[in-house]
Amino acid sequence: MVRLRVFAFVVSLLVWHVEFVSSLYANQAGVIDWHHQYIGTPKTSFFHKFVSRGAYVLVASDRNVLASINVRSGNLDWRQVFDENENILAFKGYENVAISVSKRDHDYIVRSWESHSGFMLWENRIKDVGVMNSNPSIGDDDAPGVEVVFAADNLGVLALLEGTTVINLNFTDGNQIWRSDITDSSTVLYKLVEFEQKVYSVGLKKSIRSYTIEVNTYNISNGILKTQSLSSKIDHIKDMIVLGGTTQNGFIIWKEENNMRVNRLDTTVIEQAPLEALYGTVIPSFANANGKLELHDLNLGSRTEFLVQVPTNEGNTAAVFKVDPVSGRLLVLYDFEEKPENSVYSATFDKSERLIISRSRITAEDVAKVDIIAPGPRLVLGSYEMNYSLNSYGDLKKSVLDVDSKATGYRMLVISADGSMHFWKDHEVVWKSEESLAHTIEAEFLDLPERKLWTQEVDELAEQPEEAETISPLARYIRRVRTHIEQLKDLPAYLIAYAQRFITGDYEVEPIQLARKSKISLHRDTFGFRKLLIFVTRTKLIALDTNNKGQIVWSRYFGNDIFEFNKIFVVRSSTVKYPPLVFLKQERIVTRLFRLNALTGENFIPTENKEHFPSELSIPIIIKRILKLPIEEPDERTHIIALIDEELKARSLKGYHVENNVQPFDVTEVWSFGFPEGESIAAIGHRPQHEKVASLGRVLGDRSVLYKYLNPHLIAVATLSTSTNPTSLNVYLIDTFKGSILHHAIHENVGSSQPVRIAQIENLVVYHFWSENFNEKGYVVVVYELYESETPDQRFESPVFTSFAHERPYVSAQAYMFPYGVNAIGITTTKHGIATREFLFALDTNQVFGISKRILDPRRPQRALTSEDKEEMLIPYDPAIPDNKKWVLSYHLSIAGIKNIITSPALLESTSLVLVYGLDLWFTREAPSKTFDVLSEDFSKGTLLITIFGLILGILITKPMVRKKKVNSRWY
Known part of the structure; x- marks a missing residue:
């Protein structure tokens, strides 16, 4: 008996430790997974040259990321990801240092970074900014208000914060030298200029009907303030720019009524140029101007060149101006020709201080043209046509120009409307970065069809009845023979690939794919590891191939700023016909649905049943969330959808019924569930869409069964109640068919500042939150398991599940302390649901x-384990989940900004495909129960072959001997 107990204890201990050994082999890192790092759409970007390391592009993005990009490869040299609630407002480089200014809560944070390594040198948190100025709200939201200037002679960093505070920090350690706050709530500062031991802050002061320019002058040593107002009247902050400084005087240029005016800082002298004199006389291309002039700072440091852009009758045009440093008058350097396309401009200067300007525009659907111009004797230095897809990226939005280190060519970083980055050098596209994926809203797996379904052998399945009647049996037979003859050209490649596949054991790609002339590439592989990943960004759809390190298959830019995508659903799986997708897109008062061909991204227009769901459809209600119902429309095999509200802290749930499936699209409210005040x-x-149930119950140690509560309409909802103090968390299990509550749990004293995450699959619900209870303060994860009854072998009376039944499920629950905060929760899914489930947590440590x-x-x-518990392979309860590093699927990778985790089954029952997305993308394969249906890598196929051939050889040798012996035995 003692031996039996020891044996049972050892078995249970081994079962416990089996779960701990789920780490990745070192040789599999980067083989079965891939990781794409992104930074977001650049807000500030500039070329930064290092003495010994060449040029890099330093970027501050709208996803609050600082990064250094290698101009040769497009790879990230380093990256610093800030918290989501810390916005980067300014970023500027000087020699081997870069300064960033960000805002978190009510504090401004100034940091100094080593440009070539991304190492932080110092940090200074500035508090109480704007406290003395209660209304800094002049101008638009995109008005500067925050800026950084380097005082090279004094080794200082000058920063303008929130348009109210000017601060001087030590360049070496970041310590504050002086600080000045304006107290006039009608004044907002926008620009800083440093020249000859003085600092100038230029802003606007509110007057009765317009704004007046105000200049504050500070002594760079002690910050003593002097204020000066200029005689001016400005309607908008965009009508004014400030140039110069550091090595020469600064100038203010602004547009006032029908004049352009210039003021040299620290003086009251104002030069004036009437706009009428510029139109058609000085600048011929302005003769057809029909809109408002726009002033653009070319970001040339201390230089005084700037750009004036104006719309015309035929399109738009621009001219380059310069403020003469001596006289302060405006000089026209170059007049661009009038063009019908929208243009973006950027400028730089070469080693000889010659001004270089670029003009970039889209001239055709797949062509962008770049003109490089140097005002002077040689006007046009180059004109290049670049490959650029307007359908994939949208229009050009911004560019940054640079002259390469050898002064033999020009390179440019271009930002497109979808947020992507393109690096062009002369006439060549060097690299592209699909930064729109950093703004992924939703993603879905798409199963690819089998290759055999895409050959001519099954063409007749797509034939119309009228067409099938006209094809004779002989013609159909000839077509089939021709198909087989055409396939013979792939036979050599197939045999070679089959041998390679057998030797290496790599079954991820079909052997036929190695044929160079194979026309068909989008089909699934042997084990179903190859799928398409469809991503929805704000204004774009992108499809990636899981097997080719996430290579882009197609992308489509919709190019409309009025509405954004919200949701994506696969409404028809792979068949002989292309599988379409339904996308949700929100407009002001309606919701728009698009149905697309998922293999090309084009609108799906069926050849038959045209009266059914069109490729574009409008619904006269605003919807935030769509749920796909397990009901299929018989003719087109498309799923019916239900609508639900989740965002904007909604306080109710509603269920709708679709009345018609043709336009107009009518919906009727079936039920409404309101939460308490x-x-x-x-x-x-x-x-999950791919949920499969392998077993209807859970077998206990005594061979009895607890039957699972499998309600396809079950939804778990977590709410926070702020009306109580402290905050409480309410978890509801709701039947969405009729809107009834199946279970309700309350957790008191919950931290409302931490997010709540919830996931469900089969009869399981798991959620994560922060608890403020004194005895369990920290992160808590709770898991529910729903059964039809608490009593084993007892089921509901009805043989068929129905939501109209009155029975409620029995909920088995358990809580555990969790070591980390969680950004998302996912659950592995397999083909038949046989493999053990694994819960995937996206930690706040980016793993x-x-x-x-x-x-x-x-x-x-x-309690102590009983024999039945051991038979059921249960583990004794431990209130804390251990922080076991072997459970980290992402090994040493840092996956930034994780937003969601989705999974999809492979054809192998053991394997689940996992996609983690947010700022980065990470794809991997996970086998919670190990790869029990695949031979291990150390299995010796060579030994097996030698054994088989040896047996065959032995049979061939011994067979004649045995036959001879049998014959001889009959004679003797």
Whole structure:
């Protein structure tokens, strides 16, 4: 008996440790997974040259990321990701240092970075900015208000914060030298200029009907202030720019009524140029101007050149001006020709201080043209045509020009309307970065069809009845023979690939794909590892191939700023016909649905049943979320959808019924569920699309069964109640068919500043939150398991599940302390649901943590294990989930800004495909129960072949001997 107990204890101990050994082999890192790093759309970008390392592009993005990009390869040399609630407002480089200014809560943070390594040199948190000025709100939201200037002679960093505060920091250690705050609430500062031991801050002061320019002058040593107002009247901050400084005087240029005016800082002298004299006389291309002049700073440091752009009758044009440093008058350097296309401009200067200007525009659907101009004797230095897809990236929005180190060519960083970056050098596209993926809103897996379904052998399946009647059996037979003859050209490649596949054991790609002339590439592989990943960004759709390190298959830019995409659904799986997708797009008062061909990104227009769902459709209600129902329309095999509200802290859920499937699209409200006063939705879980149930019950140690509660309409909703103090978390399990509550749990004293995450699959619900209770303060994860009854072998009376039944599920629950904060929760899915489930947690440390269902099991006993518990392979309850590094699926990778985790089954039952997306993308394969259906890598196929051939050889040798012996035995 003692031996039996020892044996049972050892077995249970081994079962416990089996779950801990789920790490990745070192030789599999980067082989079965891939990681794409992004930074977001650049807000500030500039070329920065290092003495010994060449040129890099330093970028501050709208995803609050600082980065250094290698201009040769486009790879990130370094990256610093800020918190989501810390916005980067300014970024500027000087020699081997870069200064950033960001705002978090009410504090401004100034940091100094080593440009070539991204190492932080110092940090200074500036508090109480804008406290003495209660209304700094002049101008638009995009008005500067924050700026950095380097005082090279004094080794100082001058910063303008929130348009109210000017601060001087030590360049070496960041310590504050002096600070000046304006107290006039009618004045907002926009620009800083440093020249000859003085600092000038230029801003606007509110008058009765317009704004007046105000200049504050500071002594760079002690910050003593002197204020000067200029005689001016400005309607908008964009009508004014400030140039110069550092090595020469600064100038203010502004447009006032029908004049352009110039003031040299620290003087009251104002030069004036009437606009009428410029139109058609000095600048011929301005003769057809029909709009307002726009002043653009070319960001040339201390230089005084700037650009004036104006719309015309035929399109737009621009001219380059310069303020003469001596006289202060405006000089026209170059007049661009009038062009019908929208143009973007950028400028730089070469080693000889010659001004270089670029003009970039889209001249055709797949062509962008770049003109490089140097005002002077040689006007046009180059004109290049670049490959550029307007359908994929939209129009050009911004460019940054630079002369390469050898002064033999020109290079340019271009930002497109979708947020992507393009690096051009002369006439060549060096690299592109699909930064729109940093703004992914939703993503879905798309199963690819089998290759055999895409040959001429099944063409007749897509034939119309009228066409099938006209084809004779002989013609159909000839077509089939011709198909097989055409396939013979792939036979050599197939045999070679088959041998390679057998030797290496790599079954990810079909052998036929190695044929160079194979026309068909988008089909699934042997084990189903190859799928398409469809991403929805704000205004764009992108498809990536999982097998080719996330290579882009197609992309489509919709180019409309009025509405944004919200959701994507695969409404028809792979068949002989292309599978379309439904995308949700929100407009002001309606919701728009698009149905696309998922393999090309084009609108899907069916050849038959044209009266059904069109490729574009409008619904006269605003919807934030769509749920796909398991109901298929018989003719087109498309799924029906349900609508639900989640965002904007909604306080109610509604269910709708679709009345018609043709335009106009009518919906009827079926039920509405309102939450109590003070409760707002914090998170909603829903079932994965690929959920499969392998077993209807859970077998206990005594061979009895707890039958699972499998309600396809179940949805888990978490709400936060702020009406109570402290905040409480409410978790509802709701039947969405009729809107009834199946279970309600309350957690008191919950931290409302931390997010709540929830996920569900099969009969499991798991959620994560922050608890403020004194005895369990920290992160908590709770897991539910729903059964039809608490009593084993007892089921509902109805043989068929129905939401109209009155029975409620039995909920088995267990809570555990969790070591980390969580940004998202995912659950592995496999083909038949046989493999053990694994919960995937996106940690706030930018890693992915995988925990087996056996660890997060609500049935883990809080007592000594019985023989039945051991038979059921249960593990004793431990209130804390261990911080085991072997459970980190992402090994050493840092996956920034994780927003969601989605999974999809492969054809192998053991394997689940996992996609993690947010700022970065990470794709991997996970086998929670190990790869039990695939031979291991150390299995010796060579030994097996030698054994088989040896047996065959032995049979061939011994067979004649045995036959001879049998014959001889009959004679003797």
